[in-house]
Amino acid sequence: MSETRVMNCIMCPMGCEMTVTIDDGKVVDVKGNTCPRGAKYAHDEVTAPKRMLTTTVRVEGGMLPLLPVVSETVLPKEKVLDxxxxxxxxTVKAPVKTGDVIVEDILGLGVNIIASRDML
Amino acid sequence: MKELKDLYDIVIVGGGPAGLSAAYSAWQNGAKSVLVIERDRELGGILQQCIHNGFGLHHFKEELTGPGYAHRCIELVKDKSEIECLTDTMVLSVEKDKTVVAVSPDHGLIKVKGKTVILTMGCRERTRGAIRIPGERPAGVFTAGAAQRMVNMEGYIPGHKIVILGSGDIGLIMARRMSLEGCKVQAVLEICPFSNGLTRNIVQCLNDYNIPLYLSHTIVKIHGKDRVNGITVAKVDEKMRPIPGTEFDIDCDTVLLSVGLIPENELSRGLDLKMHPLTNGPVVDQHRQTSLPGFYAAGNVVHVHDLVDFVSEEAEIAGKFAALEAQGKLDGNTKFVTVTAEKGVRTCVPQCLNLPEAGEQVRLFMRVANPERKVKLVVKSGDNVILQRMLPVAKPSEMIAVDIPAAKTELIGSSLTVFLDKEA
Structure with a gap:
């Protein structure tokens, strides 16, 4: 049984509206995308959706109480809240440099969490 | 503490992405002394609190976080003896003779003069007062940006059960941000029949977290004596008036407002600069020179941008031409052209051109009035079509940039109009 899903691509600000045909859990057709990134996004979104994570951690002895952090690469979407x-x-201790690893291999997902600014 | 000079080639008011990009570009173009004045404790402007990613794809060709983008801008200006930056310093007034009066804990009252001045003060959020929401006046009503600063930099959570009014990008980003902090975002309300944010933000900030978006809805009452304890919402008609009988209540302890940004132009008004009624910023030419010679303006102070990349680009133009003017290298331009947005195009920057004899490549930044599909953007001077471009999608939230090549500027008369051709 094939089903169709309408989704917006999030790869760039154009936000193409795509009609995606799915058969047996696999994408068999994508319509409405203007570039190949749309098709890849649709495929990922149906089989294993992924997102970046940006948040903060506490920092001690810094000029601010919080340090912004970012996942080095995308994480499985369903693990983002965890x-x-x-x-x-x-909690980390200042000083921290941009790009320092704050958490290695978060929750065993194979992705590092890194500092996105200097904190003196 | 370094002694300040009496006279600088360029004094820049504001050390956000616009000010820093302008300073770097001025330096690249030969300016020998540039002073950047920033009122916050550090450089980088509002980007320092925008910890999400998605910045810099155009300008730096990679995806950066807000602080990451700010860091790049700061790296460009630091350790350059020609560029001085003052933080914790508030500009009080800018005089027509290009004297800038500021105050700081280190220097006390400062008076410096620029051969040229660049205004890069950015913008401010509209508040509850600006949109007049009826109801009680309890604690728990914040602008989205104020909440963003609390959550991302100061270490406070504004509340736990949240409603966001306005679906601009800041509102959408904050919906996700509060969810990641373990708060419950009850709803996002939008008075327009369409969202004012990027589609990608609707998907990754609302849909991912199952946050409902109510289009054509607004808050008609805020409840609570000391603290917000709920709101009443109603559907609105095509004139944005609440429809009686459609009201319902939402339980919440916090209301975040993302209801628009206003260029911050108190200093510009003091200079009597010619202002544009729709952008709420100074009228500028293609070099970002304002109506007062020697005064330039760039970034959100001119018109509110959706991408910081374009802010940097615009500020680089301002920095370059301010530097050339300060060195006496700016050739006199011969042709003055007015640029007007018409039919379907709400705003266009620059609003005028001062073209040299030989012509010059000009980039126009536009916003459409309403969402459109498959329309033709036309740039015309008199009967001459200068340029046209098919737009598969056009949204008010997404700025459109088009370049007019130098050769084509020869065809331009004394006026230029940009409009949408919907019959295309």
Whole structure:
């Protein structure tokens, strides 16, 4: 049984509206995308949706009480809230440099969480 | 503490992405002394609190967070002896003779003069007062940006059960942000029949977290004596008037407002600069020179942008031409052209051109009035079509940029109009 789903691509600000045909859990057809990134996004979105995570962790001895952090690459979408909850319990000590690894291999997902600014 | 000079090539008011990009570009174009004045404790402007990613795809060719983009801008200006930056310093007034009066804890009252001045003060959020929401006056009503600063920099959570009024990008970003902090976002309300945010933000900030978006709805009453304890919402008609009988209540302890941004032009008004009624910013030419010679303006102070990349680009133009003017290298331009937005196009920046004899490549930044599909954008001077471009999608929330090549500027008469051709 094939089904169709309408989704907006989020790869760029154009936000193409795509009609995606899915058969047996696999994307068999994508219509409405203007570039190949749309088709790839549709495929990922149907089989294993992924998102970046940006949040903050506590920092001690810094000029601010919070340090903004970002996932080095995308995470499985359904794990994003768990990762955010985990990071709410993390505290680091200043100074921190942009790009420093704050949490290695978060929740065993193979993705590092890194600092997105300097904190003196 | 370094002694300030009496006279700078360029004094820049505001050390956000616009001010820093302008300073760097001025330096690249030969300016020997540039002073950037920033009122916050650090450079980088509002980007420092925009911790999400998605910045810099155009300008730096990679996806950065807000602080990441700010960091790049700061790296460009630091350790350059020709560029000085003052933080914690508030500009009080700018005089027509290009004297800038400011105050700081380190220097006390400062008076410096620029051969040229660049205004890069950015913009401010509209508040509850600006949109007059009826109801009680309890605690718990914040602008989205104020809440963003609390959550991302100061370490406070404004509340736990949240309703967001306005579906601009800041509102959408904050809906996700509050969800990631473990709060419950009850709804996002939008008075327009369409969202004013990027579609990608609707998907990744609302849909991902199952947050309902109510289009053509607004708050008709805020409840609560000391603290917000709920709101009444109603559907609105095509004139944005609440429809009686459609009211319903939403339980919440916090209301975040994302209801528009206003260029911050108190200083510009003091200078009697010619202002544009729709952009709420100074009228500028293609070099970002305002109606007062020697005064330039760029970034959100001119018109509110959706992408910081375009802010940097615009500020680089201002920085370059301010630097050339300060060095006496700016050739006199011969042809003055007015640029007018018509039919379907709400605003266009620059609003005028001062073209040199040889012509010059000009980039126009526009916003459409309403969402459109498959329309033709036309740039015309008298009967001459200068340029046209098919737009598969056009949205008020997404700024459109088109370039007029130098060769084509020869065809331009004394006026230029931009409009949408919907018959295309």
């Amino acid at each position: 990762c955010a909850a985990y990071l709410r319990g993390v």
